[in-house]
Amino acid sequence: MLYNPHTDEERREMLEVLGVSSVSELFKDIPAEIEAPRIDIPGPRSELEVREELKRLQAANEGEGLPLFLGAGAYNHYVPAAVSHLVMRSEFYTAYTPYQPETSQGMLQAIFEYQTMMCELTGLDVSNASLYDGGTAVYEAAIMAMRATKLRNRVLVDEGVNPLYRSVLRTYSGNLELEFVEVPHREGRTDFEAFRRLMDSDTAAVVVQNPNFFGVVQDFSALAEAIHELKGLMVMAVNPVAAAVLKSAGEQGADIAVGEGQPLGSPLFFGGPYVGFLTARQKLVRQMPGRIISETVDREGKRGFVMTLQTREQHIRRAKATSNICTNQGLVALTACVYLALVGKEGLREVAVQNLSKAEYAKKRLSAVEGVRVKWDAPTFNEFVLELPSDAGRVAKELVREHGIVAGLPLGGYYDGMERDLLVCVTETNTAAQIDAYAEALGRVL
Amino acid sequence: MKLLFEKSVPGRRGVKLPDLDVPRVEPNEAWGAELVRSEPPDLPELSEVETVRHFTELSRRNYGVDNGFYPLGSCTMKYNPKINEEAVSQYGFAGLHPLLDDELAQGCLEVIHKLEKWLCEIAGMKRATLQPAAGAHGELTGNMLIKAYHRAKGNLHKKKMLIPDSAHGTNPASAALCGFEVVELPSDERGNVDMARFREALGEDVAGIMLTNPSTLGLFEENILEIAERLHEVDALLYYDGANLNAVMGYCRPGDMGFDVMHFNLHKTFSTPHGGGGPGSGPVAVNEKLEPFLPVPVVEEDGGRYRLDYDRPQSIGRIMPFHGNFGVMLKAFVYIFMLGGEGLKRVSEDAVLNANYLMARLKERYRVAYDRVCMHEFVVSNTDKAEKGAPTLAIAKRLLDYGIHPPTVYFPLIVKEALMIEPTETETKETLDRFVEVMFRIADEIENSPELLQEAPVNTPVRKLDEVRASRRPVFRYRKG
Structure with missing residues (x-):
């Protein structure tokens, strides 16, 4: 049947070796009173039927292919054709965690290259081999900071950090001795004064995002100095595309940088699989969660790569591990590595500049519509907040329904008093014509 | 290179x-x-x-299931059907943003909803969340649910999580991360939980137990019904680590064994590729007791339309910013859609048949840790050969020279010189016979030409790598010059 290759004859031969007459005898340790009923799922079916089902599901996804101005942590970037071609080499994707390094050098070297590039992007010293996604990476960074500061348990989180990430952090911190204080933003920017008031010698870390959820780019150097004086750490969530041009997390004084690696060559995929990255200063390496790859040599002195510092990890340390993570997002880290190699140094800068340029163009075009304005006068990357004259949720719904445009994220559900605000994202995939059409449609629905 | x-x-x-x-x-x-x-x-x-x-x-310097036999115990390295890959690459799913209005992503929501229903049907549970990104993430979620249950009842004294010594390392790590005090339970001489020690450990302060059944020894926990009954008497909950679910589909259900909460590894049981270390997916299913606490949002169906429901006042909250690893879910959806209930039962039958066949044949030359009928995997204890200078690691490296991925080594921790072997149902009898033949040849080499094992591997892109150097003088990134 399907992927089980045995013929009836072979099954008979195998049972004979075992000295039993039927397969069911091998299940005799299962108590009779819990014998399962028949699994009520139709099948088996063929690939042709799968394809029909997939076509039906595809037709039900009415949002597919619409002009997209929605970001908020998941970004629609151009993915070069070679990326999926290479990542789909089955020697990579049908392997598992490289427990046997001699036969896993391909993946290990690629992850070493990935680590190098993530260090370059964030301006920090060491990178791990990946975490689940940007949101869980923020949480891992927060507890890493707790450990590194000898179990200080207060973490101050800027409201400019993606509210979805903060809600994950809230879920997790509810189960730990972790006091998690959210610091309200001020006009879309970090309220540095509030941070200074709230920071104390029990603060493990300040957590900020750059560009923040509203797209605003800032310099956090002064905040880093202030928290360092108190012997706490700064955790910065960064966008890896913006990192090509924005003053790096390391340059701004961050001790740990995390982020969502999806913009580096992974499609939107309704939310995953994505990849969380985490880099840090060298002195924090033993507190890092997850796999880390190191260069080494083989017995003939030839360069090779292995997983290292495994005594931090759950399979050795068990209840005292730095994290419970085991399976991570290896293939998506490979995707980021392939993407960065293909676009290269100049290419990533060009992607960043195109995002910025198109977002600036969109700001001008959309704010020229009567009653619409860019909410705050602040420097931004590829997202910005648009203030509308009426409820943003209603406007966005009409733009989809009447004009087939996904206009952005209405912020009412995420921030108090922002019912008329829309978070708009523009990437290199949005053409000038799409932006013009958006402006025109917006004028019509208002 | x-x-x-x-x-x-x-x-x-x-x-x-x-x-x-x-x-x-x-x-x-x-x-x-x-x-x-x-x-x-x-x-x-x-x-x-x-x-x-x-x-x-x-x-070309990597080895996957498509290259050859990969009997890595506890990881279920079965064949990854190519239709799964076609499903995620060719039907437009890749372009859908996770924050689209429900109305614009009905196809995606239907996949999530149906997969949830099917997983619950297979496991005998009530509802599930598909958000967790991997097994360990599912464990953490499950522990949070257990904690939320006890909190809601005001049972703040329930602080202990019982975990057998044969468990995956992620079990104690997840429980500890959730603030539980981990109590390790020893195994008895048949590989079951030591019931005397279990009864000793049991008390009002116990929040729950985390069990893998069949265990990491590949053995069905014979006392499971008593364990469940005793725990429920003190209102403690049972967590099922679904890593080994491939052994029992259609034969028994975690829900019927008495488990209250469990995770699945879609990348093990449900054929989604392991990706060289992820992405996986670790959905968590629960019974009635824990349903109110499931993470938000859940997908509800109403007259063939699907919507995300956030209105769950007792929910523990979100555990992923979006919906989890949707691409992985879609592959598992396709797999279950194709096999159906009947096909899944045949999966478990052949997984167990293959493991028992391999064990029976290997027993001629290798010492099996627990000599009883196994489920989908079994453990060899290589102490006899280690005494002759061929520890488990040497055998593993020598297997590489024969083009076979070694089994899991030195796990479970309670078996000395362990080799944990899981063939899976997708391997042919010829492949199993060849593995036996190679293992016997290695046994001969240990007797007659031990230097071959000391030198191994010789046929890999690099020879044996210096892991000690990597931990003493690690190099985490390339630097020019």
Whole structure:
């Protein structure tokens, strides 16, 4: 049947070796009173039927292919054709965690290259081999900071950090001795004064995002100095595309940088699989969660790569591990590595500049519509907040329904008093014509 | 082999973007020079063809299920059907944003909803969340649910989580991360939980137990019904680590065994590829007791329309920013859609048949840790050969020379010199026979030419790697010069 290759004859031969007459005898340790009923799922079916089902599901996804101005942590970037071609080499994707390094050098070297590039992007010293996604990476960074500061348990989180990430952090911190204080933003920017008031010698870390959820780019150097004086750490969530041009997390004084690696060559995929990255200063390496790859040599002195510092990890340390993570997002880290190699140094800068340029163009075009304005006068990357004259949720719904445009994220559900605000994202995939059409449609629905 | 950075030539370009169709804005104009980084990140500069050759060459230095036998115990390295990959690449799912209105992503929501129903049907549970990104993430979620249950009842004294000594390392790590005090339970001489010690450990302060059944020894826990009954008497909950679910589908259900909460590993049981270390997916299913606490949002169906429901006042909250690893779920959806209940039962039958066959044949020359009928995997204790100078690691490295991925080594921790072997249902009898033949040849080599094991591996792209050096003098990134 399907992927089980045995013929009836072979099954008979195998049972004979075992000295039993039927397969069911091998299940005799299962108590009779819990014998399962028949699994009520139709099948088996063929690939042709799968394809029909997939076509039906595809037709039900009415949002597919619409002009997209929605970001908020998941970004629609151009993915070069070679990326999926290479990542789909089955020697990579049908392997598992490289427990046997001699036969896993391909993946290990690629992850070493990935680590190098993530260090370059964030301006920090060491990178791990990946975490689940940007949101869980923020949480891992927060507890890493707790450990590194000898179990200080207060973490101050800027409201400019993606509210979805903060809600994950809230879920997790509810189960730990972790006091998690959210610091309200001020006009879309970090309220540095509030941070200074709230920071104390029990603060493990300040957590900020750059560009923040509203797209605003800032310099956090002064905040880093202030928290360092108190012997706490700064955790910065960064966008890896913006990192090509924005003053790096390391340059701004961050001790740990995390982020969502999806913009580096992974499609939107309704939310995953994505990849969380985490880099840090060298002195924090033993507190890092997850796999880390190191260069080494083989017995003939030839360069090779292995997983290292495994005594931090759950399979050795068990209840005292730095994290419970085991399976991570290896293939998506490979995707980021392939993407960065293909676009290269100049290419990533060009992607960043195109995002910025198109977002600036969109700001001008959309704010020229009567009653619409860019909410705050602040420097931004590829997202910005648009203030509308009426409820943003209603406007966005009409733009989809009447004009087939996904206009952005209405912020009412995420921030108090922002019912008329829309978070708009523009990437290199949005053409000038799409932006013009958006402006025109917006004028019509208002 | 050279690194990307060593192949880089300044000024060389790979792919090209379209020319900008709006006025160009440089970061220093828009932001001011103080916000612009002083030096660009030093990424490699290569042509497309060089990049393609680089990663193609790397892939040749890697080994996956498509290359050959991969009996890595506890990981269920079964064949990954190619239709799964077609499903995620060709039907438009890749372009859908996770924050689209429900109405625009009905196909995706239907996949999530149906997969939830099917998983519950297979496991005998009530509802599930598909958000967790991997097994360990599912464990953490499950522990949070257990904690929320006890909190809601005001049972704050329930602080202990019982975990057998044969458990995956993620079990104690997840429980500890959730603030539980981990109590380790020893195993008895048949590989079951030691019931005397279990009864001793049991008390009002016990929040729950985390069990893998069949256990990591590949053995069905014979006392499971008593364990469940005793725990429920003190209102403690049972967590089922679904890593080994491949052994029992259609034969018994965690829900019927008495488990209250469990995770699935879609990348083990449900054929989604392991990706060289992820992405996986670790859905968590619960019974009635824990349903109110499930993470938000859940997908509800109403007259063939699907919507995300956030209105769950007792929910523990979100555990992923979006919906989890949707691409992985879609592959598992396709797998279950194709096999159906009947096919899944045959999966478990052949997984168990293959493991028992392999064990029976290997027993001639290798010492099996627990000599009883196994489920989908079994453990060899290699102490006899280790005494002759061939520890488990040497056998593993020698297997590489024969083109076979070694089994899991030195796990479970309670078996000395362990080799944990899980053939899976997708392997032919010839493959199993060849594995036996190679293992016997290695047994001969241990007797007659032990130097072969000391030298191994010799047929791999690199020889044995110096892991001690990597931990004493680690190098985490490339630096020029």
